[in-house]
C-alpha cells in the first residue's frame with residue numbers, strides 16, 4: 216500500500232521517550248464492506264500529548280477508537296501502547312487505557328453512582344479506594360447532587376459527563392475519547408473541555424476524535440485530518456495554522472490523478488505544500504500566480520484536464536472542508 | 546480468579562437490580578405463569594386421563610319401584626364417574642328445568658308401573674298373542690341429556706342403560722319360561738340355574754397396553770404444571786436475549802470488553818439471575834398446583850417422592866433455556882430480531898414437545914418428532930417424577946440431554962463473543 220497521507224508534518228512529534236500510542240499502517244476492512252474503514256493509518260501520540268483526530272461522519276474515527284480499545288481486530292498493521300503490542304499485551308494495556316465511547320455506555324435504570332461503582336468494580340477497584348474514586352468522579356462531572364438519580368432521567372449533557380468519568384474511574388494514563396461533545400449543551404461542553412485540559416496538565420496522554428474544527432484547535436497540540444479511512448494531513452496545530460497564512464490554488468481535475476501526482480507537484484519550485492484528494496488538488500504557495508502555469512503543465516503531462524481552478528486564502532476550516540468534501544462528491 | 550469472582554458477584558447484583566426495577570418484567574416472570582397453570586389446569590381437568598374424583602350428575606326418576614328401576618340404579622351406581630340422584634315422582638317438565646339449570650347432565654325417566662307393564666307384555670307374548678293384537682305397549686324409558694355432555698360420554702351412558710334394560714328383559718323372559726316349563730313338565734321340571742350366581746363370562750378387567758413401562762396417562766395438573774413451568778422458563782429467553790442486546794446497543798457491553806473482564810464473568814453475571822428467576826418460577830408454579838389448585842376444585846399435584854429429582858430437572862431445564870437465550874443474543878442484530886426469533890422458536894419447540902398439546906393425544910409420527918424438542922425432554926423428566934414416582938436416576942437421561950443442549954448453546958455463544966473482539 217502506498218503512503219495514503221500525501222502531506223504530513225511530523226517533525227514535532229519526535230520529541231523523546233516512548234510514544235503513548237503508535238499506529239503503524241493500520242487498516243481495517245469490515246466484513247462485506249467495499250472500502251476499508253481504515254486504510255494505512257500512521258499516527259503517533261506522544262506521552263503526555265493531546266492529539267485530535269478531525270473528520271466528518273463516516274471518516275473512520277469510531278473504527279479507529281474501537282481498534283484501540285481492543286473491540287475490533289485490525290485487518291493489518293500494528294498498534295503499540297506505551298511501546299507494547301496491543302494484541303499481545305491486552306490485559307496489561309487495558310488497565311492503563313481509559314475509553315470514552317461516542318454513545319454514552321451506561322445502564323439507564325441504574326443511578327449514576329451505581330453505574331460508577333459497577334464499572335469501577337469491573338476495573339478491579341474495591342472497598343475504600345472504589346468509594347473515593349466514585350466520589351471523585353462524581354465531582355469531576357459535577358453530578359454529585361444527582362448521584363442517586365436513575366440515569367434515564369438525565370439530560371444529554373449529564374449522560375455525557377457521566378460517560379466521561381466512567382472512563383476515568385480507574386485513573387488511566389492514556390485517555391481515548393470518541394466525539395465526547397456531540398449534541399451537548401454549551402455548559403457541559405465547556406466543563407468537559409476544562410476537565411480535559413486539567414487531565415492534560417496532569418500528564419495524561421489524550422487522543423480525542425471530533426468533527427468540530429474549533430474544538431480541535433482549542434484543545435489539541437497535534438491534529439490529524441481523517442477522511443475515508445485515511446489521514447489526509449497531520450501536524451501540530453502551529454503547523455496547520457501556519458498553513459492558513461499561505462495563499463492557495465484549488466483545482467478540480469477532469470479525471471483521477473495517479474498516486475504519484477502529489478510528490479511530483481511537491482517538487483515544483485515556489486510551491487510549499489500540495490494535497491491531492493480524489494480529483495481535487497490544493498497547493499499552497501507564497502506567490503500562487505507564479506506557479507499556476509507550471510501546475511497546469513504538470514497536470515497535462517499526466518493526461519488530465521483542469522475542470523475548474525480558483526485562487527484564495529485558506530483557513531484550517533477550509534483545508535478541512537475542501538479535502539473532505541471533494542472526496543464526498545465522488 | 547478471586548478478583549473475577551468479585552466481578553461476577555458485582556455483575557449478578559447489577560443485573561438483579563436492573564430486573565428488580567422492571568415492574569412489567571416481574572409481572573411477566575412470576576404472575577403470568579402461575580395464572581396460566583391455574584386456568585389451564587382447571588379448564589382442561591376432564592380432558593386428561595382417568596380422574597377418580599371427576600363425576601357428573603345423573604338423575605334417575607324411578608317411577609316404578611320394581612325391577613327395572615332397581616336394575617338401572619344398580620348399573621349406574623357401580624360407575625364411579627357418576628354422581629347418582631334418585632327420585633320417584635319428578636315430572637318431565639321439572640326434570641327438563643333441572644337440566645337447563647345444569648343440576649343434572651343426564652336423566653333417565655322410568656314411567657310408573659314400568660315393571661308391571663313389561664311383565665304383562667312378556668306374558669302376552671308367551672301366550673302367543675299375534676303381534677297386531679298385543680294390548681300391552683313396549684315400555685318407554687326416556688332419556689334427557691344436557692347438550693354440554695360430551696357425545697362419547699352420552700353414548701357410554703346410553704349403553705349402560707340399554708344393558709341394564711336388557712338384563713331386566715332377560716330375567717323377566719327367563720321367569721316366564723320357567724313358569725311355562727313348570728306347568729308343562731310337571732314332575733320332570735328342573736329349575737334353571739341362577740345366572741347371577743354362576744356367570745357365563747368372567748367380569749371384564751381391561752389391561753392398559755402402552756409402549757413402555759406401563760405408563761399411566763398424566764392427569765391435567767400433571768401435564769400442565771411441568772408444561773407451563775418449562776414454557777415459562779424457556780420464555781425467559783426473550784427478556785434475557787433482549788437485555789443482552791440492549792446492553793450491547795447501549796454500549797455497556799463494549800465498555801466491559803475494553804476492561805479486563807473475562808467472557809464467563811459477563812455471561813455468568815447475566816445468566817445466574819435468570820437461573821434464580823427460573824427456579825422461583827418453578828417453585829411458585831408447583832406450590833400453586835399443590836396448595837391452591839385443590840381449593841379451586843382442581844386436582845392436587847402429587848410431587849412424587851424425590852424433591853432432588855425435581856430440582857435436578859428444574860436446574861437443567863433452566864440452564865438449557867438460558868444457553869438458548871444467550872446464543873440467540875449473540876447472533877441477533879437487534880432486540881426485536883432476538884425477541885421474535887426466540888419466541889417463535891420456543892413456541893415451535895413447545896408445540897412439538899407436547900407442551901401445548903399433550904404427547905399422548907398426538908399421532909405416533911408426531912410423538913417421534915417430539916424427541917427433537919428440549920422442552921419434551923424436560924416434560925418427560927418432570928413426569929418421571931410426578932407420574933411415575935421416579936428419583937434422580939430416572940431423570941438422568943433427560944437432565945443430561947438438557948445439560949448437553951445448554952453446553953452446546955453456551956459454547957456457541959462464547960465462541961461468538963470472543964470472535965467479536
Ligand SMILES: Nc1ncnc2c1ncn2[C@@H]1O[C@H](COP(=O)(O)OP(=O)(O)O)[C@@H](O)[C@H]1O
Nearest residue numbers: 245248252270271272273274275276277278279
Ligand atoms: N460494524 C460495521 N460494519 C460495517 N461497516 C461499518 C461498521 N461500522 C462502521 N462501518 C463503516 O465504516 C466507516 C467508518 O465508520 P465510523 O468509524 O463509524 O466513522 P466515524 O466514527 O468517523 O463517523 C463508515 O463507512 C461506516 O459505514
Ligand SMILES: [Mg+2]
Nearest residue numbers: 276277317394
Ligand atoms: Mg463515530
